[in-house]
Structure formats: C-alpha cells, structure tokens
Amino acid sequence: MTCDVLVIGAGAAGMAAALSALEAGAGTVFLIDRDTRLGGVLPQCLHSGFGEVIFRQELTGAQYAARWAARVEAAPICLRLDTTVLAVSPERRALLSGPAGVEEVSFRALVLAAGCREVPIGALALPGTRPAGVFTAGQAQRMVNLEGLTLGRDAVILGSGDVGLVMARQLTLAGCQVSAVVEQRERCGGLPRNYRRSIVECGIPLLTRTTVSRVHGAGRVRGVTLRQLDTGEERFQPCDTLITALGMVPERELLRPLGNPLPSWVFLCGNCHHIHRTVDTVSLQGAQAGREAAALALESGAAG
Amino acid sequence: MSSEERFDAVVLGGGLLGCFAARHLTSYKLRCALVEAREDVCTGISRGNSAIVYTGCDNKSGTLKARLCVQANRTFEALCAQLGVPFVRRGSLLVSYGPRGDQVVRRKYRQGRDNGVENLEILTGAQAEAMEPGLAPGISCALLAPGTGVTDPWALCFAACENAQANGCRVWRNAPVTALAREGANWIVTAGPHTLRAGAVLNCCGLNAHRVQELCTSPAVRVIPDRADYLVLDQPAGPFVRHVIFQEPEQKGKGLTLVPTTDGKLLLGPSEQPGGEASDRAVTAQGLDFLRSRAARVVPGLDLSQVIRAFGAVRPNPFHVRREGEGWVPEERGIHSFAIEHPHPGLWSLIGIKTPGLTCADALGAMLAGEAAAYLGKDAPNPEFDPCRTPPPRPRDLDLPARRALVQANPAYGRVVCRCEDVTEGEILEAIRRGAVTLDGVKRRVGTGLGRCQGSWCADRVLELLSRELGLSPWEVTQDGPGSPLLGGERRDL
Numbered sequence: 001m002t003c004d005v006l007v008i009g010a011g012a013a014g015m016a017a018a019l020s021a022l023e024a025g026a027g028t029v030f031l032i033d034r035d036t037r038l039g040g041v042l043p044q045c046l047h048s049g050f051g052e053v054i055f056r057q058e059l060t061g062a063q064y065a066a067r068w069a070a071r072v073e074a075a076p077i078c079l080r081l082d083t084t085v086l087a088v089s090p091e092r093r094a095l096l097s098g099p100a101g102v103e104e105v106s107f108r109a110l111v112l113a114a115g116c117r118e119v120p121i122g123a124l125a126l127p128g129t130r131p132a133g134v135f136t137a138g139q140a141q142r143m144v145n146l147e148g149l150t151l152g153r154d155a156v157i158l159g160s161g162d163v164g165l166v167m168a169r170q171l172t173l174a175g176c177q178v179s180a181v182v183e184q185r186e187r188c189g190g191l192p193r194n195y196r197r198s199i200v201e202c203g204i205p206l207l208t209r210t211t212v213s214r215v216h217g218a219g220r221v222r223g224v225t226l227r228q229l230d231t232g233e234e235r236f237q238p239c240d241t242l243i244t245a246l247g248m249v250p251e252r253e254l255l256r257p258l259g260n261p262l263p264s265w266v267f268l269c270g271n272c273h274h275i276h277r278t279v280d281t282v283s284l285q286g287a288q289a290g291r292e293a294a295a296l297a298l299e300s301g302a303a304g
Numbered sequence: 305m306s307s308e309e310r311f312d313a314v315v316l317g318g319g320l321l322g323c324f325a326a327r328h329l330t331s332y333k334l335r336c337a338l339v340e341a342r343e344d345v346c347t348g349i350s351r352g353n354s355a356i357v358y359t360g361c362d363n364k365s366g367t368l369k370a371r372l373c374v375q376a377n378r379t380f381e382a383l384c385a386q387l388g389v390p391f392v393r394r395g396s397l398l399v400s401y402g403p404r405g406d407q408v409v410r411r412k413y414r415q416g417r418d419n420g421v422e423n424l425e426i427l428t429g430a431q432a433e434a435m436e437p438g439l440a441p442g443i444s445c446a447l448l449a450p451g452t453g454v455t456d457p458w459a460l461c462f463a464a465c466e467n468a469q470a471n472g473c474r475v476w477r478n479a480p481v482t483a484l485a486r487e488g489a490n491w492i493v494t495a496g497p498h499t500l501r502a503g504a505v506l507n508c509c510g511l512n513a514h515r516v517q518e519l520c521t522s523p524a525v526r527v528i529p530d531r532a533d534y535l536v537l538d539q540p541a542g543p544f545v546r547h548v549i550f551q552e553p554e555q556k557g558k559g560l561t562l563v564p565t566t567d568g569k570l571l572l573g574p575s576e577q578p579g580g581e582a583s584d585r586a587v588t589a590q591g592l593d594f595l596r597s598r599a600a601r602v603v604p605g606l607d608l609s610q611v612i613r614a615f616g617a618v619r620p621n622p623f624h625v626r627r628e629g630e631g632w633v634p635e636e637r638g639i640h641s642f643a644i645e646h647p648h649p650g651l652w653s654l655i656g657i658k659t660p661g662l663t664c665a666d667a668l669g670a671m672l673a674g675e676a677a678a679y680l681g682k683d684a685p686n687p688e689f690d691p692c693r694t695p696p697p698r699p700r701d702l703d704l705p706a707r708r709a710l711v712q713a714n715p716a717y718g719r720v721v722c723r724c725e726d727v728t729e730g731e732i733l734e735a736i737r738r739g740a741v742t743l744d745g746v747k748r749r750v751g752t753g754l755g756r757c758q759g760s761w762c763a764d765r766v767l768e769l770l771s772r773e774l775g776l777s778p779w780e781v782t783q784d785g786p787g788s789p790l791l792g793g794e795r796r797d798l
C-alpha cells in the first residue's frame with residue numbers, strides 16, 4: 001500500500017490535517033486511529049467550551065468532534081479506525097495493526113497527530129501503597145462519560161489544571177463527594193471559567209501550595225496524606241478515590257527511530273506538538289500541518 | 305464440604321518455589337496437587353524481586369545455596385527455552401570505589417572461583433569505566449561475572465505452574481491451608497474448601513511458611529521480614545548500563561543495584577529497611593531517599609525523570625529464633641544456606657528462601673521432588689512428562705509474516721490495547737484463559753500497564769475484558785484480589 005500523506009491520530013489535529021492535505025492536492029490520504037471512533041479525546045468531553053474561535057459557538061467536545069467527523073466521513077479519505085500504527089521507519093513505511101490485519105503502508109509525508117498521554121502517579125514515586133482507586137483525570141473522564149462506570153464515593157483531585165477541574169465538577173454532579181482539589185503552586189492552574197464552574201460553583205476547596213505526599217490503603221485507596229508545602233504540615237484526608245491531573249506529555253515515541261533532527265517529511269501537530277489549552281488552535285495547527293505535508297508529498301512525488 | 309481427595313504429594317503455596325516443586329513432582333509418576341491461598345499464583349515474594357539470575361559468587365562455599373546457584377545459572381538458558389521465558393545473559397559488574405570494596409571484590413572472586421563459577425575476571429577501574437561509561441568515575445576495581453543473567457520472574461513462575469498443570473498436577477487457588485495433620489502414614493491438608501490426603505507435603509508458603517509448619521509442629525527457623533524498595537525507569541533509561549551493576553559501598557550498608565530488565569527498562573534497588581509486615585508492600589520514604597541519593601552518586605548522569613513507578617517488596621529473612629515471652633527473638637548466628645526443614649517423615653518446609661531463590665527455584669524444586677518421590681518409593685520417571693511449555697503468542701516479538709498470520713487466524717491479536725508496551729487484546733484474552741482473574745494478574749502475564757502511562761490508557765479496557773470473560777460485573781473486578789475493587793460508588797446496570 002502506498003499513499004501521499006499518512007496521518008496518525010484522528011483527533012482534532014489529525015482530522016483537520018487529513019482534510020486540508022486533501023484540499024491541498026494530495027492524492028491519497030490515510031487517516032489512522034487506534035480508537036473505534038473519530039475525535040480523540042473530544043467525545044469524552046461532555047462539557048461545553050469548544051470551538052469558540054472556529055465555530056463562534058460554545059460546543060461540547062463531542063459536538064465539536066461530530067462536526068469535523070461529518071466532514072471527514074464525507075471526504076475521500078482512506079480511514080482506518082481500530083488500527084494502531086506500531087512503527088514508522090526512516091524508509092517512510094508505517095506498520096499498521098488492527099483486527100483486520102497487519103499491513104505496511106509507504107508514504108511520502110507523515111503527519112503525527114497522536115495527542116498526548118497523562119503523567120501517571122507512578123512518576124512521582126511517592127511513599128505508600130499502590131492501591132486500586134487511583135485514576136488519571138482523562139482516564140476517569142473516559143470511564144465516567146463514555147463507559148458509564150462509577151469510580152468511587154469520595155475523591156481527592158491532585159492537580160488544578162483544566163482536566164482536573166473539569167473532573168472535579170463532573171464527579172460532584174455524578175454524586176461523588178470531592179473533598180479537595182490539591183495544587184502545589186500558588187494558584188489555580190486552569191482557565192478562569194473552569195475555576196468558576198468547578199471550584200466556585202461546586203464549592204470544592206482548592207488547596208494551593210499543597211501536595212499529596214503519601215497514598216494509604218491496602219486494597220483500595222483509604223486516604224492520602226496532604227502536605228502544606230510552606231509549613232510542612234501534614235494531615236490525613238480520607239478518600240476512596242484519587243484522581244491525578246499531573247500534566248500531559250506529547251506522545252512521540254513513534255519518532256524515536258527517525259533520529260534527531262527529524263526528517264523533513266515529518267509534521268507534528270496538536271497535543272503531540274505541544275500541549276494546547278483549547279481545541280481551536282489544535283485544529284488550526286492540524287490544518288497547517290496537513291497543507292505542508294501535502295506540498296512536500298506533491299514535490300517529492302514530482303521529483304520521484 | 306467437599307469430599308477428601310487422595311494424592312501422593314501436595315505442594316502448599318504457589319510462588320516460584322511451589323510452582324517449580326510441582327513441576328518436578330510431575331516428572332515422577334505421582335498424583336500431585338498445589339494449593340495456593342490467593343486468587344492467583346505469583347502474588348507473594350515472587351512478584352517483587354530483582355530478576356537477576358546469579359552466578360553463585362555471593363554464596364558461602366560448600367553450602368547447598370552455592371552449589372545449586374552455580375548449577376542453576378549454567379542451565380538457565382535451557383530452562384527458559386523449555387518454558388518459553390525471556391532470559392538475557394547481561395553479565396554483571398561488582399564495582400568498588402575504595403579499599404573496603406576492593407576487599408569484597410577480591411573475596412567474591414575467590415569465593416566464586418572456589419564455587420566453580422567460570423570466566424570471572426577482576427577489572428581495573430579504567431577497564432570498568434570504559435565498559436560502563438555511565439558509572440561515576442573513580443572506580444578502583446570491579447568483578448566481571450559474564451554469567452549473570454536477567455529473566456522475567458513472573459513469566460517464570462506462571463510457566464512453571466502451567467507446565468506442572470499440563471503434566472497433570474491439580475492446581476487450586478483460593479485455597480489457604482488452615483490445617484495440617486498427620487494421620488497414620490498420611491498428611492491431611494485442609495485448604496479452603498478442599499481436604500487433601502497425601503503421603504508427602506512440600507510447604508512452600510514463603511513469608512508464611514513457618515506459620516504453616518506451626519499447624520503441625522514448631523519450626524526452628526522463622527521469617528523476620530524487612531522491606532525493599534525499587535524504582536523502575538522507562539525504556540529510554542534502559543540502555544544506560546549494559547551489565548547488571550552492583551555497587552559495593554565503602555561505608556557499611558547496602559549498595560545500589562542496577563538491572564537492565566528483559567523488557568528494556570531499568571530497575572534501581574533494592575533498598576533495605578527494617579520491619580514491615582508480610583502483607584505490607586508500602587514503599588518507604590527512607591527507601592526512596594536511599595535510592596535517589598545513591599543513584600546521584602553512582603550514576604550521576606541517569607535521568608530520574610524517567611521513573612515510572614516505585615514498588616516495595618518484602619524480604620523473607622530466615623532466623624534461628626528463641627521464644628521470649630509472647631514473641632520470638634532472633635539468634636545471632638546467621639543462616640548462610642537455604643533453610644529447609646524436614647521435621648517429620650513426608651514433610652518438607654522451605655522457610656525464608658531469599659536471594660538467590662529465583663535463580664535456584666528449578667533446582668530446589670528438582671531436589672525436593674526427588675526426595676519426596678524417593679520417600680514415597682515412587683521415584684520411577686513419568687514417561688509422559690513433557691518439560692516444555694508453549695508460551696502464549698507475543699505479536700510484538702514476531703516478524704511481519706508471522707504476525708500477519710497470527711492476526712489472520714485470530715483478529716484479537718491485531719488490536720493493540722496497551723499502547724506503551726504494544727500488548728494486544730488476544731494476549732489479554734489468552735492470559736485470562738490461562739488463569740488471570742485480576743488486573744495485576746493480567747499485568748504480570750502480559751505486561752499491560754507496565755509502561756510509561758502505567759495503565760491509564762488500558763486499565764479500563766482490561767477491566768472490560770476481565771468482566772466479560774469471567775462473567776463478573778465491572779464492579780466486582782479487582783486490581784489485586786479481594787479488597788481491591790477497581791470501581792467504587794453506586795453500581796449501575798450497563
């Protein structure tokens with residue numbers, strides 16, 4: 001199999017990239033995602049606040065994704081869902097795996113729109129146990145919003161970035177008691193509107209200059225030790241769930257075999273380029289990457 | 305109450321030692337069984353260790369430990385080939401930074417040579433630094449042991465258990481031994497709902513072995529555990545050292561060990577802290593401080609931001625003890641070999657088998673099974689015994705045509721579920737078929753959740769598969785056995 005532009009990841013960035021690569025004249029465009037649906041993290045975002053720039057409307061993440069997905073589905077894009085890109089080689093070949101089979105695809109240009117992953121609690125290497133009941137915020141959001149699961153009765157949220165705040169509100173609305181959002185910095189890390197909706201409207205205490213210094217519980221989380229960073233004071237906070245929102249890391253492991261600097265045929269966009277706060281800039285950057293990838297593919301096609 | 309079942313030999317405990325003892329029992333014409341207290345095998349000491357296959361330099365000459373270790377190390381490739389378990393002979397460097405360490409290097413060299421360890425070599429500091437440029441400069445000398453290997457202890461334990469089962473051993477989980485009594489020439493074992501009658505009993509209950517023996521007679525050796533903490537670094541840090549590194553500190557106390565694992569990660573540890581209950585695997589702040597400060601000195605260039613997990617383990621230190629009031633007081637004299645008690649005909653207890661118990665598990669199992677078979681007067685080999693176990697398919701290890709064929713035959717091997725370690729749905733389903741009932745049981749069998757995202761992507765997918773395959777509600781699925789439900793709160797109908 002061969003194509004002009006191969007796009008890895010069909011979130012906001014990848015969908016925009018595939019569409020604009022096509023518009024810019026690329027002949028065949030492959031759009032690959034390991035998930036069974038389009039949209040990346042968007043479908044699990046049931047709160048509104050997406051698309052203010054592009055659609056001049058406050059949509060939910062799921063609605064925002066649906067608008068783009070409709071365009072992708074109508075376009076002559078070779079869409080492969082439920083398919084993971086396992087590896088990319090310097091010879092411009094990608095190895096794809098899904099229930100439908102394992103195949104190699106050659107391409108002229110590559111758009112990496114693989115998003116990001118969340119920093120897990122393991123990275124903090126805290127003293128204490130490793131009980132069940134610890135989730136990252138994005139994972140918690142997916143489990144609650146898409147899979148209909150419940151996580152626990154009382155939660156502590158570590159990290160006051162947007163994802164942490166959004167989950168604080170959602171868990172509260174779902175009947176889970178959120179006893180604190182804990183933040184090591186002086187102030188809230190998230191956008192003002194998320195601060196308002198989560199901390200103020202839901203009445204959840206935001207503990208700044210505070211961190212979780214230990215996790216307790218043999219089988220399931222029983223509580224955490226909260227440490228005030230300035231005074232060093234510690235106290236036990238009971239909870240059966242700990243949600244971590246410790247930040248995100250661009251997912252670029254696929255690029256490892258390609259060396260540094262990256263070959264000119266690789267284009268990064270969306271959260272795997274840098275962590276974006278709003279989806280509009282993700283889509284715009286995706287579109288830009290798609291156009292550039294198409295141009296390079298056409299150029300190298302003419303040359304080759 | 306279930307009726308009593310008769311066996312020739314019964315193994316108590318499904319750790320490395322119990323599983324290998326069971327494997328070797330099946331190499332004789334014996335009816336045998338293994339009972340494990342927990343919901344799965346490999347949940348005790350065997351789940352948390354350094355994964356090193358030692359050469360035998362560290363063990364006192366003339367002891368059973370030294371003899372078995374040297375012998376086991378030589379044949380470890382063959383064992384892993386039979387069982388389909390990863391093994392890499394990385395070699396090890398014991399590095400010294402001063403006169404005290406130099407003495408240890410020389411002593412271990414002589415001891416190793418006396419024990420029959422081959423190809424040992426004392427290197428100059430410069431030679432060692434050239435071999436391992438990541439180590440802090442100033443090495444005064446080093447002991448190179450090319451035979452040191454690294455394996456996957458979980459895979460080894462499951463493989464031994466599966467092999468024993470395939471050769472006819474009955475395995476019961478959720479079967480804690482609560483009574484052990486002699487009746488004529490037989491032992492009556494009460495294990496969960498089961499009552500077993502057997503001529504020979506091999507007690508391999510790890511941290512609990514002395515208590516199990518106490519059900520019929522008082523042991524002379526007891527386990528007094530201490531704790532060990534580890535840090536795990538992600539793959540980019542894996543090649544930071546090529547050998548297993550043992551740092552010999554100048555001051556008293558423990559040095560740092562670095563292990564490049566079979567899956568390309570780097571293991572730092574273990575630390576050594578006193579105390580701890582057998583069941584308590586909490587990581588200690590002191591242990592972490594120790595590891596970080598040692599790492600800063602021994603491998604100053606190592607990027608500790610690659611840490612993806614810390615875990616705690618429990619060391620089963622065996623001691624001769626005497627009773628004082630309510631408690632037990634350890635005697636001064638140390639135990640240099642494996643403590644195997646044989647208090648009554650037909651009963652063997654392995655009490656406090658610590659390092660190199662992983663290395664020697666197969667050899668110890670063979671020895672015990674041989675003794676038991678001889679005692680039973682049934683030591684004719686089982687002509688049907690097959691020492692080989694077919695490992696589950698691992699698509700990531702296959703070449704393209706083989707991987708393609710596998711997915712064609714079973715599409716579930718095409719769907720990647722754990723994105724950090726490239727584990728497929730097919731592997732998870734196979735792990736469940738082979739006995740995994742918890743999230744950690746799947747993790748130990750196939751590696752889901754071991755990578756840089758620590759399961760934040762795949763845990764709910766594994767949960768879904770466990771619940772579907774085992775016919776459980778998602779709220780009944782646990783991370784690591786009873787008391788560790790993954791989900792909480794109000795159940796819903798899905």
Ligand SMILES: Cc1cc2nc3c(=O)[nH]c(=O)nc-3n(C[C@H](O)[C@H](O)[C@H](O)COP(=O)(O)OP(=O)(O)OC[C@H]3O[C@@H](n4cnc5c(N)ncnc54)[C@H](O)[C@@H]3O)c2cc1C
Pocket residue numbers: 008009010011012013014032033034035039040041042045048049050051061083084085086113114115116138141162163166251254269270271272276277278279280282
């Ligand atoms: C909880 C949360 C709340 C947010 N709230 C807001 C908000 O209110 N307003 C707003 O504007 N923005 C918000 N954002 C930000 C914005 O939605 C995201 O930054 C944006 O959707 C990211 O898009 P992306 O395409 O870069 O990444 P993703 O959406 O993560 O897409 C990456 C895709 O790549 C796929 N992929 C990765 N690797 C592979 C591979 N090897 N093979 C195949 N497929 C692969 C993944 O499956 C995924 O579908 C929020 C984000 C989160 C997480």
Ligand SMILES: Cc1cc2nc3c(=O)[nH]c(=O)nc-3n(C[C@H](O)[C@H](O)[C@H](O)COP(=O)(O)OP(=O)(O)OC[C@H]3O[C@@H](n4cnc5c(N)ncnc54)[C@H](O)[C@@H]3O)c2cc1C
Pocket residue numbers: 316317318319320321322339340341342345346347348349350351352353354355356357358479480481482508509510511512513516532574617618619620654657658659660661662663664
């Ligand atoms: C920190 C550490 C690092 C180590 N590193 C190495 C190394 O690098 N190389 C090496 O060779 N060795 C190493 N070892 C040693 C090795 O891990 C052990 O010797 C080995 O795992 C012991 O296995 P076991 O079967 O005796 O115990 P376990 O694995 O604990 O098995 C005992 C089993 O018995 C079960 N049980 C308990 N009570 C009952 C009951 N009443 N009824 C039924 N079942 C019961 C338990 O649930 C458990 O499954 C290390 C050990 C430690 C602690």
